[in-house]
Amino acid sequence: MSELNTNILILKSPLRNNKSNHSLSPIMKSFFYPLILVSIVLISSCDTRTEAEKIVDKSIEAHGGKAYQSSIIEFDFRDIHYTIYKTPESFEYIREFSHPSGEVKDILNNEGFVRTVNGVELDTLNAEWIGKYTRSVNSVAYFAFLPYGLNDRAAIKTDLGITEIKGEEYHLIKVTFSEDGGGEDFEDEFLYWIGKDDYLMDYMAYYYLTDGGGVRMRSVMKVNEVGGIRFQDYLNLKPESEQTPVEDMQELYLNGKLEVLSEIILENIEVRKLE
Numbered sequence: 001m002s003e004l005n006t007n008i009l010i011l012k013s014p015l016r017n018n019k020s021n022h023s024l025s026p027i028m029k030s031f032f033y034p035l036i037l038v039s040i041v042l043i044s045s046c047d048t049r050t051e052a053e054k055i056v057d058k059s060i061e062a063h064g065g066k067a068y069q070s071s072i073i074e075f076d077f078r079d080i081h082y083t084i085y086k087t088p089e090s091f092e093y094i095r096e097f098s099h100p101s102g103e104v105k106d107i108l109n110n111e112g113f114v115r116t117v118n119g120v121e122l123d124t125l126n127a128e129w130i131g132k133y134t135r136s137v138n139s140v141a142y143f144a145f146l147p148y149g150l151n152d153r154a155a156i157k158t159d160l161g162i163t164e165i166k167g168e169e170y171h172l173i174k175v176t177f178s179e180d181g182g183g184e185d186f187e188d189e190f191l192y193w194i195g196k197d198d199y200l201m202d203y204m205a206y207y208y209l210t211d212g213g214g215v216r217m218r219s220v221m222k223v224n225e226v227g228g229i230r231f232q233d234y235l236n237l238k239p240e241s242e243q244t245p246v247e248d249m250q251e252l253y254l255n256g257k258l259e260v261l262s263e264i265i266l267e268n269i270e271v272r273k274l275e
Helices: 002-017 026-044 051-063 127-144 246-254
Strands: 071-077 080-086 091-099 102-109 112-117 155-165 168-177 189-195 201-208 214-226 229-238 259-264 267-273
Touching (some): 080 127, 102 127, 112 127, 155 189, 189 246
Antiparallel strands (some): 071 080, 080 091, 155 168, 229 259
């Protein structure tokens, strides 16, 4: 499409600079004008993204853009050290912590999950524990990398329109997941409040089924910008009933009906650029 646009500029340039000697004949006009019209239509129709996808793309750009794909990110969360790398094609999440049994290292990547203790791989983990550890590692990585992870192949994004929280207008985006590629928790539902003007994600809410299920809302309490990426700490909020529909969380938040459950704080953040 860029080549087509360049050709249009070349065609129009002589007409602009020397109109008296190079005016188009009726036959030439009948050829070039339809060509230009078709070119404009083709250019405008190249973007097939939905409105929700466009909003999410702008949010990803506002939070770090391409820096996500060209960096290895490290941070501490609740006394556990994480190393995160993710591109559209591959990923590797590592968490390391001390345990009475020794130094534990969990590795989750495209190949699967592996746990080592003092450098020795455990081969006695059953499917249940592998699933539990995988969900735990993936959850921390997912939230730390938001909104970047919203462009995963299995993510289905829907634009619910404009809403308002505390005088600020937000695009409200709902995200669900297809069963194919959505993991064990593909039935979870998420809502994201993305600033109408700055495209920053200030709030999120989600409904989950795994580990007993429940519903949560998070609001940004602090921002750290490191290596061109915006990292956010959150207040983690819960309703009185875990059966509350996720769509009701905004109203409950505005009415002060949510309880602070915990704080989500990333510490000692480091961003290493890949060569």
